[in-house]
Amino acid sequence: MRTETRNEALWKFGAYIFLMVIVVLVLIPLYWMIVAATIPQSEFFSWPPRIIPGLQWFDNFQALQENIDFLNSMWNSIIISVSYTALSLVLCSMAGFAFAKYEFRFKEPLFYFILATLVLPIQLLIIPLFLLMVQIGWTNSYLAVILPWAANPLGIFLMRQNMKAIPDSLLESARMDGATEFQLYYKIALPTMLPSLAALSIILFLNQWQAFLYPLVILQDPQMYTIPLALAELVGQQRVYFDQIMVATSLAVTPIFVVFLTMQQYFIKGILSGSVKQ
Amino acid sequence: MALSAIRSRVRSLEAYQQLSDRVRYTRQDISAGIPEIPWLPYAYISPFFILFGIFLLFPTAYTLYLSFFNYLGVANEVLLSVTMGPVTVSIPQIANLEFVGLSHYERLVFRDGLFHTSLFNTAFIFLVQVPLMVSVGLATAVVLDSKFIRAKGLFRTLIALPVATGLVAYSTIFLLLFNDQAGLINYVLVQLGLSPVAWLGSAWGARMTIVLAVTWRWLGYNMIILLAGLQTVPEQLYEAAEIDGAGRWQKFRYVTLPQIQPVLLFVVVSSTIGTFQIFSEPYIITGGGPSNATITVVQYIYNQAFLQLNLGYASAVSVLLVIIVSAMSIVQIQYGGEE
Amino acid sequence: MATIDITKLRKEFGDDGEQIVAVDDFNLTIRDGEFLVFVGPSGCGKTTTLRCIAGLEDVTSGTIEFDGRDVTDQRARERDVAMVFQNYALYPHMTVRKNIAFPLRLSTKQSSAEIDEQVEDVADLLGIGTLLEQKPRELSGGQQQRVALGRAIIRDPEVFLMDEPLSNLDAKLRSKMRTELQELQSELDVTTAYVTHDQTEAMAMGDRIAVLNGGELQQVGTASEVYRSPTNEFVASFIGSPSINLFTAEVSGTTLSGPGGFEYTLEDGSLVTGRESVRMGIRPEDMRLEAGGAVPSTVTVVEQMGNENFLYAEMGDIDITARIESVMNPEEGTDVEFGFDESDLYLFDVNTSEALKTKTGETDVAYEKYIGETT
Numbered sequence: 001m002r003t004e005t006r007n008e009a010l011w012k013f014g015a016y017i018f019l020m021v022i023v024v025l026v027l028i029p030l031y032w033m034i035v036a037a038t039i040p041q042s043e044f045f046s047w048p049p050r051i052i053p054g055l056q057w058f059d060n061f062q063a064l065q066e067n068i069d070f071l072n073s074m075w076n077s078i079i080i081s082v083s084y085t086a087l088s089l090v091l092c093s094m095a096g097f098a099f100a101k102y103e104f105r106f107k108e109p110l111f112y113f114i115l116a117t118l119v120l121p122i123q124l125l126i127i128p129l130f131l132l133m134v135q136i137g138w139t140n141s142y143l144a145v146i147l148p149w150a151a152n153p154l155g156i157f158l159m160r161q162n163m164k165a166i167p168d169s170l171l172e173s174a175r176m177d178g179a180t181e182f183q184l185y186y187k188i189a190l191p192t193m194l195p196s197l198a199a200l201s202i203i204l205f206l207n208q209w210q211a212f213l214y215p216l217v218i219l220q221d222p223q224m225y226t227i228p229l230a231l232a233e234l235v236g237q238q239r240v241y242f243d244q245i246m247v248a249t250s251l252a253v254t255p256i257f258v259v260f261l262t263m264q265q266y267f268i269k270g271i272l273s274g275s276v277k278q
Numbered sequence: 279m280a281l282s283a284i285r286s287r288v289r290s291l292e293a294y295q296q297l298s299d300r301v302r303y304t305r306q307d308i309s310a311g312i313p314e315i316p317w318l319p320y321a322y323i324s325p326f327f328i329l330f331g332i333f334l335l336f337p338t339a340y341t342l343y344l345s346f347f348n349y350l351g352v353a354n355e356v357l358l359s360v361t362m363g364p365v366t367v368s369i370p371q372i373a374n375l376e377f378v379g380l381s382h383y384e385r386l387v388f389r390d391g392l393f394h395t396s397l398f399n400t401a402f403i404f405l406v407q408v409p410l411m412v413s414v415g416l417a418t419a420v421v422l423d424s425k426f427i428r429a430k431g432l433f434r435t436l437i438a439l440p441v442a443t444g445l446v447a448y449s450t451i452f453l454l455l456f457n458d459q460a461g462l463i464n465y466v467l468v469q470l471g472l473s474p475v476a477w478l479g480s481a482w483g484a485r486m487t488i489v490l491a492v493t494w495r496w497l498g499y500n501m502i503i504l505l506a507g508l509q510t511v512p513e514q515l516y517e518a519a520e521i522d523g524a525g526r527w528q529k530f531r532y533v534t535l536p537q538i539q540p541v542l543l544f545v546v547v548s549s550t551i552g553t554f555q556i557f558s559e560p561y562i563i564t565g566g567g568p569s570n571a572t573i574t575v576v577q578y579i580y581n582q583a584f585l586q587l588n589l590g591y592a593s594a595v596s597v598l599l600v601i602i603v604s605a606m607s608i609v610q611i612q613y614g615g616e617e
Numbered sequence: 618m619a620t621i622d623i624t625k626l627r628k629e630f631g632d633d634g635e636q637i638v639a640v641d642d643f644n645l646t647i648r649d650g651e652f653l654v655f656v657g658p659s660g661c662g663k664t665t666t667l668r669c670i671a672g673l674e675d676v677t678s679g680t681i682e683f684d685g686r687d688v689t690d691q692r693a694r695e696r697d698v699a700m701v702f703q704n705y706a707l708y709p710h711m712t713v714r715k716n717i718a719f720p721l722r723l724s725t726k727q728s729s730a731e732i733d734e735q736v737e738d739v740a741d742l743l744g745i746g747t748l749l750e751q752k753p754r755e756l757s758g759g760q761q762q763r764v765a766l767g768r769a770i771i772r773d774p775e776v777f778l779m780d781e782p783l784s785n786l787d788a789k790l791r792s793k794m795r796t797e798l799q800e801l802q803s804e805l806d807v808t809t810a811y812v813t814h815d816q817t818e819a820m821a822m823g824d825r826i827a828v829l830n831g832g833e834l835q836q837v838g839t840a841s842e843v844y845r846s847p848t849n850e851f852v853a854s855f856i857g858s859p860s861i862n863l864f865t866a867e868v869s870g871t872t873l874s875g876p877g878g879f880e881y882t883l884e885d886g887s888l889v890t891g892r893e894s895v896r897m898g899i900r901p902e903d904m905r906l907e908a909g910g911a912v913p914s915t916v917t918v919v920e921q922m923g924n925e926n927f928l929y930a931e932m933g934d935i936d937i938t939a940r941i942e943s944v945m946n947p948e949e950g951t952d953v954e955f956g957f958d959e960s961d962l963y964l965f966d967v968n969t970s971e972a973l974k975t976k977t978g979e980t981d982v983a984y985e986k987y988i989g990e991t992t
Binding site: 022023123129134135148183185212216234249252256257 | 309315318319320322323325326327328329330333334335336337338340341344352372373414417418421422424426427433435436437438439440441442443444445446447448450451452453454455457459460462465494497498499502503506526551555557558561562576579580583584589592593596597599600603604607
């Protein structure tokens with residue numbers, strides 16, 4: 001009996017140690033980002049390296065702004081990500097509503113056709129999209145980045161699943177109360193599924209916020225760079241300024257951390273809803 | 279309380295009331311005027327399908343088409359021109375192409391050494407990274423699912439933090455951490471009395487850097503999915519196994535694993551698809567080097583298409599990659615779904 | 618308030634290939650201010666009929682008129698009907714106040730102040746005045762039910778439709794709400810169509826009851842009419858609890874003989890003249906233990922209800938039920954005999970199930986006598 005409880009205690013202790021180690025390993029890179037962003041590059045390359053954060057963040061930021069206009073890139077990222085998310089939410093929720101709550105011809109085949117395209121990877125589309133954008137003169141434009149994935153197969157799938165859960169009687173009741181068909185969509189269906197909309201918004205926004213390969217192909221004018229492109233630009237420069245890169249990186253990840261910490265439940269819902277597609 | 283008091287005050291203001299009611303009446307009039315549309319569902323889905331067709335279906339088909347051609351340059355010729363009264367709509371040809379049949383594929387499979395290298399690198403990353411990440415992720419999830427663990431939410435939040443970092447952003451951090459001269463990792467190794475590793479300077483080191491970076495970024499993500507899977511396992515199953523005399527390991531082996539098998543399979547398949555699409559990490563951290571030791575297939579596609587403008591050839595690589603990944607997923611699902 | 622005329626209503630489901638007829642050749646007039654209950658087993662077409670009246674289903678053929686005005690092709694929102702759903706269908710994202718106000722805000726040109734005032738009146742009437750700022754999920758089942766009612770009555774509709782509104786409540790609350798609903802309906806005097814699968818509820822609530830089966834209307838009448846004079850065997854078996862005992866008897870002359878040695882000679886033999894066999898029905902409450910009675914049987918179970926006993930017995934291969942006084946408590950396995958009055962006997966045609974003879978005797982003599990004395 002006594003060895004039993006000792007084993008148990010040992011196991012519990014080991015479990016905590018294991019979790020601590022994982023947490024430390026996860027946090028080290030983020031901590032290092034803070035250190036490097038707040039000290040001058042010179043101190044960083046000294047040996048041993050400095051491991052306490054400094055107060056140089058703003059100086060490094062000014063240097064970054066002089067080097068490349070990073071705030072402009074943030075602005076581009078915000079415009080693109082927000083409009084993309086809004087547009088995609090409208091498209092996906094409207095189409096998802098029709099697929100969940102109406103009967104029409106070819107409904108099932110159309111839906112399963114969309115589902116099948118869930119597995120198509122992005123690199124299969126990039127070359128024709130590039131040619132298309134060149135041909136219609138849309139390279140270096142916001143629209144060229146916003147439009148292509150706005151009709152999002154995962155989005156329509158999630159919207160349909162969630163709208164199916166809305167009881168028919170709710171819509172019928174609204175019909176009898178005098179609502180038009182369009183009011184059913186925006187006055188009843190949309191407000192009842194705000195959590196799902198929030199989760200989908202997070203998926204869509206994040207995808208666009210960190211998109212790299214496609215914007216890299218389409219946006220060649222530094223004025224149009226999004227955050228990832230600006231970061232890549234910094235990394236690719238003749239002389240690599242780690243202090244500036246880390247300032248830029250901290251600016252890129254901080255807003256998302258805030259969203260993550262304040263809306264974690266929707267974040268997790270988003271991650272999990274992506275995994276139900278199997 | 280204060281807010282609702284203000285609101286009721288505002289509500290009682292006549293001007294506000296009239297305005298909001300007037301807006302409502304107008305809306306009622308408009309909606310009463312809308313005729314019933316029998317094709318309403320089509321109106322709901324058409325915006326989606328228009329964008330879907332132009333930006334998803336068409337490009338997919340065109341990639342396949344393009345893989346049988348050589349790209350010669352941007353076309354100026356008009357493919358189709360329709361004149362409707364004063365308006366002329368003309369659809370230009372997308373590109374000047376030269377038909378080459380299957381020769382791209384033939385070259386890819388038999389002669390393109392760099393493609394083979396990129397495929398090997400990707401496969402290496404996959405073979406090391408996916409088992410590492412899935413096993414650590416599963417262990418973390420199982421420990422976190424234990425009843426006795428306090429502050430579960432805090433642990434989960436911390437471990438999932440990397441999920442919120444962008445692919446390029448976190449790559450820059452790893453570029454810094456694994457810097458051969460001034461990186462923290464080498465500093466720690468030296469402090470521990472070990473010799474520093476040429477992380478970015480050697481083939482093995484560079485590949486391992488990518489592996490560790492990707493594992494860091496996706497560990498929490500997969501742990502969340504696995505944890506959700508674990509939480510659906512009914513408690514009675516564990517209790518029944520315990521009554522049957524099962525120890526900790528046996529409970530894991532005979533209850534947990536079979537119960538979360540579908541979730542585990544999903545994690546493996548999606549991680550596989552993910553690793554075969556790696557691009558940002560080698561692009562930022564290693565640039566594909568040293569001497570192409572970490573160039574991935576997608577990076578090769580990018581180089582071929584947008585640095586050398588071999589768009590036809592790059593399309594063939596894309597198609598081949600999709601075929602390889604689909605085949606692997608099918609094998610995994612077949613094998614993993616057997617039990 | 619309106620009279621509802623339903624003429625030759627037919628509703629089919631499924632557009633290509635296989636058609637399912639949910640309602641067929643349905644004719645019914647619901648009188649102005651009447652409380653009419655549709656009752657029947659599941660799948661009998663009662664809900665479909667209600668939804669056709671509501672305008673939630675397009676009818677295949679036939680017409681529906683409100684006060685002579687043809688509404689068959691009108692949409693739900695144009696018909697001025699209100700409906701209470703089984704799951705209440707409260708809008709989860711709106712407060713009680715907004716839920717109740719919703720129909721007015723969508724379809725009337727009243728000012729916000731007027732609407733607010735009405736919402737509060739209705740809420741007070743239903744005893745939910747203190748809940749106005751809460752969301753539906755914070756309310757109990759009974760409170761949600763009241764909100765749903767409030768949303769229906771605030772529009773002062775011509776027609777009130779209710780689809781099993783009480784079935785999500787527990788037994789005690791259900792009987793309380795039954796009474797409340799009836800009081801409310803008679804106060805508002807709105808034509809009401811009410812759907813339930815529970816015949817007790819139907820009997821208790823309806824001014825008249827419409828019994829449906831297999832998409833066809835079987836009978837319309839007051840509770841006493843459908844109980845005492847069912848038009849066919851289905852209605853007789855569906856109405857009444859426990860349900861009527863039914864079996865087939867052979868006819869020879871005026872004597873009926875059935876399973877397990879049942880034998881009964883009719884006083885009025887003309888009822889079965891020219892028939893070889895007939896379906897017989899005797900209600901459990903009309904059976905009495907009687908030595909030498911026509912129904913010989915073996916007791917299987919006695920259920921004691923306190924005020925009375927339910928006696929389950931076998932007559933040959935037929936299960937029969939009798940309601941007897943609680944002092945009578947035969948042991949299981951004993952052979953007993955039941956008697957009955959011919960005036961309480963039901964007879965049905967073997968082939969068409971049409972009623973040949975229904976109840977003419979009184980169920981509660983004491984009450985009839987009381988009524989006779991007081992008037």
